[in-house]
Amino acid sequence: MTLTQKGRWITLVALMCLAAVYVRALAFTPVERLQGLAQKIFYLHVPAAIWTETAMILVGLASIFYLFLKDARLDRFAEASAEVGTVFATIVLTTGPIWGKPIWGTWWTWDARLTATLLLFFLYVGYLLVRGAVRDPGLRARYAAVLGICGMCLVPFIHLSVFMFRTLHPQPIILKPSAPSLPGSMLATWLLSLAAFTLLYVGFVTQRYALSLMRDAHGGGSPSHV
Amino acid sequence: MGELIAQAWRVARKDLVLEFRTRTALVSAVVFTALVLTVFNFGRDPTAVPTIDLAPTILWVTFTFAAMLTLNRAFQLELENQALEGLLVSPLSRTSLYWGKLIANLVFVAVVEGVGLPLFVLFFDVPVGHVLAPLIGVIALATLGFVAVGTLFSALVMRTRFAELLLVVILLPFLVPPLIGAVQVTARLLGGRPLSESVGYLKLLAAYDIVFVSLASLLFRFTVDE
Amino acid sequence: MSDVPQNAGYMVAAYVVTAVILVAYAVSLYRRSNQS
Numbered sequence: 001m002t003l004t005q006k007g008r009w010i011t012l013v014a015l016m017c018l019a020a021v022y023v024r025a026l027a028f029t030p031v032e033r034l035q036g037l038a039q040k041i042f043y044l045h046v047p048a049a050i051w052t053e054t055a056m057i058l059v060g061l062a063s064i065f066y067l068f069l070k071d072a073r074l075d076r077f078a079e080a081s082a083e084v085g086t087v088f089a090t091i092v093l094t095t096g097p098i099w100g101k102p103i104w105g106t107w108w109t110w111d112a113r114l115t116a117t118l119l120l121f122f123l124y125v126g127y128l129l130v131r132g133a134v135r136d137p138g139l140r141a142r143y144a145a146v147l148g149i150c151g152m153c154l155v156p157f158i159h160l161s162v163f164m165f166r167t168l169h170p171q172p173i174i175l176k177p178s179a180p181s182l183p184g185s186m187l188a189t190w191l192l193s194l195a196a197f198t199l200l201y202v203g204f205v206t207q208r209y210a211l212s213l214m215r216d217a218h219g220g221g222s223p224s225h226v
Numbered sequence: 227m228g229e230l231i232a233q234a235w236r237v238a239r240k241d242l243v244l245e246f247r248t249r250t251a252l253v254s255a256v257v258f259t260a261l262v263l264t265v266f267n268f269g270r271d272p273t274a275v276p277t278i279d280l281a282p283t284i285l286w287v288t289f290t291f292a293a294m295l296t297l298n299r300a301f302q303l304e305l306e307n308q309a310l311e312g313l314l315v316s317p318l319s320r321t322s323l324y325w326g327k328l329i330a331n332l333v334f335v336a337v338v339e340g341v342g343l344p345l346f347v348l349f350f351d352v353p354v355g356h357v358l359a360p361l362i363g364v365i366a367l368a369t370l371g372f373v374a375v376g377t378l379f380s381a382l383v384m385r386t387r388f389a390e391l392l393l394v395v396i397l398l399p400f401l402v403p404p405l406i407g408a409v410q411v412t413a414r415l416l417g418g419r420p421l422s423e424s425v426g427y428l429k430l431l432a433a434y435d436i437v438f439v440s441l442a443s444l445l446f447r448f449t450v451d452e
Numbered sequence: 453m454s455d456v457p458q459n460a461g462y463m464v465a466a467y468v469v470t471a472v473i474l475v476a477y478a479v480s481l482y483r484r485s486n487q488s
Binding site for chain 1: 456457458459460462463465466467469470471473474475477478481482484485
Binding site: 067119122123125126127129130133134139142143145146147149150151153154157158160161162164165 | 375378379386388392395398399400403406427433434437438442445
């Protein structure tokens, strides 16, 4: 089985797992009394947010190793992780406001997590733009690696500064869309969703990586090993 | 260490001498700053919001734009005359090249800010005399962070298409944490709050500077080497 | 004891949007790898 096929299978399983999450979340998980049905957005929003951030950290780590080892596989992985991270960021940035509107009364409030995800989204876009703007594969890999490392190191500062900024401002009305201690049934649904998103990440990255490999093989050129 | 500083200073001096001879970029940046401040005046309703509330924002947005403008020119000069190859072939270490560029950029931005701050005080009638020293301190801290990352990225985009635009796009997310710190400290200073209230943000700025100056000088060689 | 807020529409919207984004990306990957 080629890498592409493996990736497709994993993605298929992941999507089926996601479908199970949908069924469980919508039909078999209790409704949260204060927020109502909209709270169920949490089961998709939070796992997506976790993977948005993790994907960026993985881009950073792969970038560090790439600069030391110059292994093209690390560069391909970083590229794949960045693209998938962007997709997950999009999910967070769309489900976030959709959740925020009924709960906070407004589509956007510069909430710490949403703002951090927005900045992450811009980091991803910048990373992908730089990759698109450089012809030479060796230069592209190196420049992307530099940006990837800087992006990863920025993440803690984003969280810190946005958190400090947010605490100045009036908190969202009454309800905060987080559930610090989840009752068992809700926790199970959330964990299942996290598993689904993990599989989605793996499946997507595998396919995207395989795509990169195919393009390099056809003469796109991999970064030459120095 | 002494060699590093000596080399860095040589690079910085070359840039500074070249720039002060023609002064084009510097004058443009200063004029730009004055224009941005002017535009801000027309962009607000002075009867609706007291100036002092908007002052930190106006100051820092202006400084951010001015810094980005000066950063664009950082490597353009070398690129135009293929002088970069000359620099790289010389026994100059990559780290000293970075530090030299950083120092030169800091001087440029400092000159622009040195004109911008009095203009700001004049245009918006903002008393800063009583907090001038800490204000200059926070301006220096934030500017160092901006310019450290900006110098690295300006080398990175040097050979790409749409370099100026790409620089802005990849740099802006990195400017958010120091910007948050700078605006909050400035607001507190101008509002007559004791310095103790700004300590958290000052620590944020200091930590950012330490991390990103080190990171940028370490990563710089990957943006210029073949 | 207040009623549970009636906001099912938002929930549906979010679940649909998420599914659309993920399926669209999966399809995009599939088609791009067939083209290469």
